[in-house]
Amino acid sequence: MTKQWKLKEIVLMSILGVVFGVIYLLFFLVGEGIRNVLAPFGLAPFGYEVIYGVWFIVAIMAAYILRKPGVAFTAELIAGVIEVLLGSAAGPGLLLSAAIQGAGAELVFALTGWKDYRLRILVLSGISTAVVSFAWHLYSAGMIALAPWLIVSTLIVRIISAALISGVFGKWLSDQLARTGVLRGYALGKELQRKRTYESA
Amino acid sequence: MKVLKKRQKPIIEVRNFSFSYGEIDEQRLFNGLDFKLNQNEVTLLMGASGSGKSSLALCLNGLYPEAVEGTCSGDILFFGQHIQEYGKGELTQQIGIVFQDPESQFCMITVEDELAFTLENRKVPASDIRGRIESVLRAVGMEGFNQHKIHELSGGQKQKIALASVLLLDLELLILDEPTAYLDPISSFEFIELVERIQAEQQISVLIIEHQAEDWLRLIERVLVIGRDGTLLADNTPDRLFSEQKQILEREGVFLPGEYSNSPVYRERWNWDMKSDEKVLSVRDLSFSRGKQNVLKNVNMDVYSGEFVAVAGENGAGKSTLLQLLAGLLEPDGGDISMFERPLRKWQENDLRKRMGFVFQNPEHQFITDTVYEELVFGMKLNGYAKEEMESAAGDLMAQFHLKEHRHSNPFALSGGQKRRLSVATVLDETPDILLFDEPTFGQDAATTVELMNYVMGLKAKGKAIIFVTHDMNILDAADQVVILTRGEVAFAGTPNALWEKGKLLFEARLRLPARLRQKQQEGEIYDLIH
Amino acid sequence: MISSINPSIKMVAVFIPGILLGLTYDVFTPLLYFIFILTVTFTMTDIPIFRWLKLFSPFLILALGFAWMTMLYANQTFSGGDEIFSLWVFEVTAGSFQTGVSVGLRSLCFGALSLMFILTTDSTKLMLSFMQQFRLPPKITYGILAGYRFLPVFQHELQILKQAHRIRGVVRARGIKGRLNQFRRYAIPLLANGIRKAERVSIAMESKGFTGDTDRTHYHRMTVEKRDWLFFALMIGVLLGVFALSYYLGYLRIFGRQF
Numbered sequence: 001m002t003k004q005w006k007l008k009e010i011v012l013m014s015i016l017g018v019v020f021g022v023i024y025l026l027f028f029l030v031g032e033g034i035r036n037v038l039a040p041f042g043l044a045p046f047g048y049e050v051i052y053g054v055w056f057i058v059a060i061m062a063a064y065i066l067r068k069p070g071v072a073f074t075a076e077l078i079a080g081v082i083e084v085l086l087g088s089a090a091g092p093g094l095l096l097s098a099a100i101q102g103a104g105a106e107l108v109f110a111l112t113g114w115k116d117y118r119l120r121i122l123v124l125s126g127i128s129t130a131v132v133s134f135a136w137h138l139y140s141a142g143m144i145a146l147a148p149w150l151i152v153s154t155l156i157v158r159i160i161s162a163a164l165i166s167g168v169f170g171k172w173l174s175d176q177l178a179r180t181g182v183l184r185g186y187a188l189g190k191e192l193q194r195k196r197t198y199e200s201a
Numbered sequence: 202m203k204v205l206k207k208r209q210k211p212i213i214e215v216r217n218f219s220f221s222y223g224e225i226d227e228q229r230l231f232n233g234l235d236f237k238l239n240q241n242e243v244t245l246l247m248g249a250s251g252s253g254k255s256s257l258a259l260c261l262n263g264l265y266p267e268a269v270e271g272t273c274s275g276d277i278l279f280f281g282q283h284i285q286e287y288g289k290g291e292l293t294q295q296i297g298i299v300f301q302d303p304e305s306q307f308c309m310i311t312v313e314d315e316l317a318f319t320l321e322n323r324k325v326p327a328s329d330i331r332g333r334i335e336s337v338l339r340a341v342g343m344e345g346f347n348q349h350k351i352h353e354l355s356g357g358q359k360q361k362i363a364l365a366s367v368l369l370l371d372l373e374l375l376i377l378d379e380p381t382a383y384l385d386p387i388s389s390f391e392f393i394e395l396v397e398r399i400q401a402e403q404q405i406s407v408l409i410i411e412h413q414a415e416d417w418l419r420l421i422e423r424v425l426v427i428g429r430d431g432t433l434l435a436d437n438t439p440d441r442l443f444s445e446q447k448q449i450l451e452r453e454g455v456f457l458p459g460e461y462s463n464s465p466v467y468r469e470r471w472n473w474d475m476k477s478d479e480k481v482l483s484v485r486d487l488s489f490s491r492g493k494q495n496v497l498k499n500v501n502m503d504v505y506s507g508e509f510v511a512v513a514g515e516n517g518a519g520k521s522t523l524l525q526l527l528a529g530l531l532e533p534d535g536g537d538i539s540m541f542e543r544p545l546r547k548w549q550e551n552d553l554r555k556r557m558g559f560v561f562q563n564p565e566h567q568f569i570t571d572t573v574y575e576e577l578v579f580g581m582k583l584n585g586y587a588k589e590e591m592e593s594a595a596g597d598l599m600a601q602f603h604l605k606e607h608r609h610s611n612p613f614a615l616s617g618g619q620k621r622r623l624s625v626a627t628v629l630d631e632t633p634d635i636l637l638f639d640e641p642t643f644g645q646d647a648a649t650t651v652e653l654m655n656y657v658m659g660l661k662a663k664g665k666a667i668i669f670v671t672h673d674m675n676i677l678d679a680a681d682q683v684v685i686l687t688r689g690e691v692a693f694a695g696t697p698n699a700l701w702e703k704g705k706l707l708f709e710a711r712l713r714l715p716a717r718l719r720q721k722q723q724e725g726e727i728y729d730l731i732h
Numbered sequence: 733m734i735s736s737i738n739p740s741i742k743m744v745a746v747f748i749p750g751i752l753l754g755l756t757y758d759v760f761t762p763l764l765y766f767i768f769i770l771t772v773t774f775t776m777t778d779i780p781i782f783r784w785l786k787l788f789s790p791f792l793i794l795a796l797g798f799a800w801m802t803m804l805y806a807n808q809t810f811s812g813g814d815e816i817f818s819l820w821v822f823e824v825t826a827g828s829f830q831t832g833v834s835v836g837l838r839s840l841c842f843g844a845l846s847l848m849f850i851l852t853t854d855s856t857k858l859m860l861s862f863m864q865q866f867r868l869p870p871k872i873t874y875g876i877l878a879g880y881r882f883l884p885v886f887q888h889e890l891q892i893l894k895q896a897h898r899i900r901g902v903v904r905a906r907g908i909k910g911r912l913n914q915f916r917r918y919a920i921p922l923l924a925n926g927i928r929k930a931e932r933v934s935i936a937m938e939s940k941g942f943t944g945d946t947d948r949t950h951y952h953r954m955t956v957e958k959r960d961w962l963f964f965a966l967m968i969g970v971l972l973g974v975f976a977l978s979y980y981l982g983y984l985r986i987f988g989r990q991f
């Protein structure tokens with residue numbers, strides 16, 4: 001698998017991991033704010049659910065930009081590794097969840113045969129990531145012990161966050177990037193160029 | 202100059218080679234190049250800025266066109282074999298490049314890891330690696346820097362580490378792409394001596410890309426010239442080229458080494474005395490520190506309208522820091538800076554920016570849009586110019602700075618020299634009262650240097666104040682006032698003529714005499730020898 | 733000292749308890765293991781206790797949040813037993829209280845394990861060890877390291893971008909729309925620069941003869957020795973021991989079931 005990837009594609013995944021690793025830490029503060037409001041009602045962890053999508057964005061952007069099998073999974077895993085390298089105390093835990101989330105994101109792309117990268121697929125991939133990662137947290141964070149209505153509503157919040165932040169926002173961000181011309185050497189940039197020459201012809 | 206060695210075998214043969222960043226049948230950067238590089242020979246590659254020298258270097262070691270999604274036709278042979286037949290990495294382990302932009306050269310954090318990385322790629326046994334690192338660091342004069350972080354080194358030190366890491370390859374051909382552009386005059390001189398020594402010891406071929414090749418001349422055996430049209434214009438020994446084929450070089454706007462050149466020296470071109478007594482900028486007891494390091498101490502200077510001030514000094518002396526303070530980008534720790542008798546911090550940001558232009562040392566730092574055109578009209582847009590006005594002003598600037606064909610290019614995908622010109626052009630749109638330039642002429646060929654200077658001196662004639670930070674002693678020579686920094690202190694302020702008298706100071710500040718005086722000095726020595 | 737343990741082995745030794753503790757819903761098991769982790773942390777590393785506390789406090793808050801939520805909202809499987817106290821519309825039973833404390837303790841365990849790992853592991857060595865012990869392809873290893881190297885650069889870059897905007901006459905944005913615009917003006921160039929750097933650094937690596945070939949020598953040799961396995965055995969052995977003891981004493985609960 002790694003034979004087909006160019007070095008620059010791997011470095012790109014890694015840089016996305018670094019950028020969003022940092023952004024995630026920033027958003028963490030936002031999450032904390034929400035958490036403090038919700039804490040008295042025992043709903044503190046909800047605060048983090050709202051921003052969960054930031055954490056999946058790397059997988060979806062990388063897949064959308066590079067368009068190769070295995071990219072979504074690897075990019076998410078790399079982002080997890082980066083979190084560890086950055087010395088984030090939550091790193092090792094995040095690495096474990098990253099592997100599982102990456103698989104969730106990859107699943108949807110695999111079902112399309114790694115050919116379809118329209119918005120709806122990206123959103124679906126975000127949703128799938130949310131669901132798979134949620135299953136893992138049911139186990140690891142002991143959420144299975146919670147009341148069913150709470151489990152379901154947490155899942156819904158997470159799905160919405162993933163669909164909007166990683167699917168919709170991730171695509172928007174990638175498209176903006178492609179417009180600057182830096183993605184010339186990657187699948188997304190090449191497609192944009194093809195479109196432009198087609199339109200101008 | 203060296204005697205030509207007999208019967209040299211070609212190491213690289215380029216046959217009918219063309220290359221394009223897009224499709225090969227659209228815009229070709231080079232067209233049907235044919236030349237050879239010989240074993241153990243030092244070759245100089247010259248050409249106007251943007252003619253494709255840096256791109257050619259990366260084609261020779263096989264990384265282009267693949268790495269930039271370009272296309273090529275024709276053949277490049279390395280030791281008689283087509284470069285595409287070499288396995289991945291085989292070629293790059295024998296052809297080493299020191300890149301034009303030292304920032305793009307590294308992939309590890311510490312010096313030691315960076316150097317070890319190259320050796321590991323070559324499968325050098327782990328036990329030998331430390332010894333090799335030590336000896337290469339000694340060779341480039343950087344002993345003891347093993348554990349230093351690369352991004353904390355000064356420009357000159359980075360360049361030396363770049364050279365060291367390339368020397369660890371199993372070198373057959375060493376390519377140096379404007380390696381001295383960021384260095385102060387003495388460091389640059391030392392770098393050249395270093396390369397000369399290494400070439401003599403290891404008997405490798407060297408290809409040097411440089412605009413001002415004067416100091417390299419004593420080791421150069423052959424010169425290649427690429428034209429703006431992408432063809433090879435000359436392939437000759439330096440002596441014959443610079444005397445017999447001079448017109449080609451003059452037409453292409455390439456620097457002729459001082460002794461061959463008969464164009465007027467800069468100070469004669471621009472010695473207009475326009476200085477008025479209107480004080481534009483005044484600096485009193487300025488000091489600034491970064492962490493524990495006192496970068497600037499007690500700096501005083503005054504700049505008048507219509508004055509051209511040049512700031513020089515060794516690498517790391519604090520020149521860029523001073524300029525950033527003058528522009529109000531950094532806050533001084535002590536002292537005052539005022540513009541038109543009013544402290545900088547009392548100025549409204551808007552007014553300040555309208556009346557002051559600033560150009561970063563690294564041209565890429567200036568860019569905030571996606572095309573050359575947008576970059577040029579950015580300021581005009583903010584000031585509410587009409588569309589036609591912007592169109593014509595930007596058109597003029599693009600023509601002036603040879604960027605016409607690059608109107609839609611991304612600023613980051615330009616050649617080194619083009620980036621520099623674009624970044625300078627971005628502040629010339631609304632003609633402020635004072636312009637601050639950090640090394641505006643590096644990476645320029647003779648023609649573009651003169652054009653750029655003409656433009657800027659034209660502004661001076663209109664009464665603008667100009668400040669240059671520069672390592673080019675010939676430009677220093679043309680200034681109204683020079684300010685020399687050593688280790689954060691003003692070691693000298695006065696006219697260039699007074700500076701050239703102070704041999705000891707020049708030595709301490711790691712500066713040299715300008716070409717016109719060096720030549721005289723040499724002639725004087727020869728005269729002394731004969732009589 | 734834990735800092736000299738092979739990073740890959742250390743990572744596995746941290747992961748296994750992290751995963752297995754997810755099974756338990758009693759207080760005793762995670763509490764005992766938590767005490768063990770603290771003992772290891774303060775006897776086998778030289779992390780200053782105040783630094784540790786500072787870094788650990790977010791985990792504490794997080795754990796409290798989880799525990800509190802679980803207490804208030806535990807489902808029937810977990811909320812048996814008598815009511816201990818009630819608050820507003822919530823009532824906390826012995827079962828839900830126990831489950832809440834257990835969930836909290838478990839996340840404390842994982843926090844303490846993570847912290848122990850992060851504070852004793854060098855980033856570069858970790859990657860090199862992944863490559864040498866887990867056969868992670870060099871292309872990925874060095875690709876990741878190259879990206880990681882840009883972290884300090886980004887901060888610098890953001891500063892320069894701000895300066896560039898000032899120089900070019902862009903005034904500070906006001907209002908929500910201005911802020912959003914500003915975000916775009918910063919975020920896109922920063923990312924674009926990152927990608928440009930990715931391209932350049934990979935050219936630099938390839939120009940130094942890097943091919944991604946697994947056949948390369950290693951300057952920093954990462955080895956696995958007896959002491960690494962001893963550490964591994966200690967971490968896992970004690971975990972199993974704690975599970976056994978807890979079962980023997982009758983505390984062990986796996987999902988809602990008592991054993």
Ligand SMILES: Nc1ncnc2c1ncn2[C@@H]1O[C@H](COP(=O)(O)OP(=O)(O)OP(=O)(O)O)[C@@H](O)[C@H]1O
Binds near residue numbers: 230250252255269619
């Ligand atoms: N990555 C790129 N993508 C597209 N075009 C490029 C790219 N890099 C350079 N160019 C274009 O190719 C031409 C040659 O660039 P190159 O950097 O090889 O010039 P150069 O001779 O080294 O110039 P200089 O002396 O200014 O460094 C320029 O016109 C430049 O705009």
Ligand SMILES: Nc1ncnc2c1ncn2[C@@H]1O[C@H](COP(=O)(O)OP(=O)(O)OP(=O)(O)O)[C@@H](O)[C@H]1O
Binds near residue numbers: 355356496515516562
């Ligand atoms: N961002 C920074 N962080 C920390 N130190 C810095 C930074 N920028 C510069 N320095 C240090 O401040 C000192 C002055 O740097 P400055 O860039 O002003 O030198 P300079 O005279 O412009 O050198 P050069 O000729 O190499 O451009 C140097 O010692 C440098 O290492």
Ligand SMILES: [Mg+2]
Binds near residue numbers: 378
């Ligand atoms: Mg160049």
Ligand SMILES: [Mg+2]
Binds near residue numbers: 520521522639
């Ligand atoms: Mg400088």
